[in-house]
Amino acid sequence: MKYSYFPGCTLHTQTKNFNDSIKITSSLLDIELEELKDWQCCGAVYPLTADSTMGLVSPYRSLQKAYEEGTDLVTVCSACYNVLKRTNFAVSNDAQIRKKLSEYMDVDEYAGESKVLHLLEAMRENKGFEKIKEKTINPLKDLRVAPYYGCLLLRPSEELKFDNPENPTIFEEFINSMGAIAVDFPNRIECCGAYVSITSKRKVKGATESILKSAAKRNADIIITSCPLCYHNLAKEQEQLVQSDYLFKPIPILYFTQLLALAFGIEVGSCGFESNRIDARPILKSKNLISGGDAL
């Protein structure tokens, strides 16, 4: 199945390893991602103001372009997903907003005809989890993986319709299909504090620490996410936590497609592990998922 692909600003810069692993793994699942031409930053947060639609111009442009290409739009960064899907919901349901945007941009009116899908949703639509089972040549046996959903994939659920907002299962399904163990931990849908960390890290400490400790209590080997900001906040907090709590052992955080690349037997050097803030290779080596030589 062919889709337009919206990588977003972070996947093109700081988290290239996420983008690379998406490209390698999706093609093996018959999900063909063609990068949208001249895409622009989505704005990272969905504008919550009723009296201004300026913030919707950029995501609307991307949606309109995907429609012109005759495809649905796949994105993977949780923030891009939240913004693009909510914008699509707004223009589908609000004729006034849609008219304003199309007139302002001087383009044909677009009314949400293209779908916005997260890569996990695209997998679900294309029997991806069955295909993952078939194509896994390096089953992640005995690896305890904590799926961290965070907020932007799930809420507001009436607009995103991603999964059950209080008890999602799509990440668990993904983890199980690679032969790993999905760790059930209570804080998997809680917010990490998001952009608040730009002002004072102390303020997000409570949020990040409870997520990490909750995963640690359930003996998670690895945490997976699809959000670069969650990744950053959780990794940064661990630098403090190892200083203040001698019982806490760092838990590597990976982008979910990095783990998929490993399960598909892609050469370890192409899984992007060397760019992760907390090195996952020692734990993967201890589970015999990569060989000693690979780890170096």
Add this chain to the structure above:
Amino acid sequence: MPTKTKTKAEIADIIKRIELISGENIYKCYQCGKCTAGCVMAGEMDISPYKVIRMIQLGLVEKALESESMWLCAACFACRERCPKEVDLSKIMEALRVIQVRDGKPLIEPEEVADEVIEEMPQQGIVSAFRKYN
């Protein structure tokens, strides 16, 4: 304690402004506290999320605007998801932020953010923060 400086009419105007920007009816809230129970940032706030709405309902808008709470809201939408009255508190917090920003009182100026923060934080985080705080 801040001294009360605004007239009744001015306060009514600010409440109207909050409702216009947020698109929410603040009087729908019946103070069950579910928003606050599920808020990961509530422990850091000087005024709890449900109290912020109550203050606006009671006309204590100046106090609500002086509070740090709106800047600590991470827009995670847990409150909105769980509100039995379908009040979208994330939009009310946004309205308070937007009023401050439009009135020339942003929380941060880009040039004041430390270089190491900019270097370390993903682009998505920097864009989000500037959208919310400036």
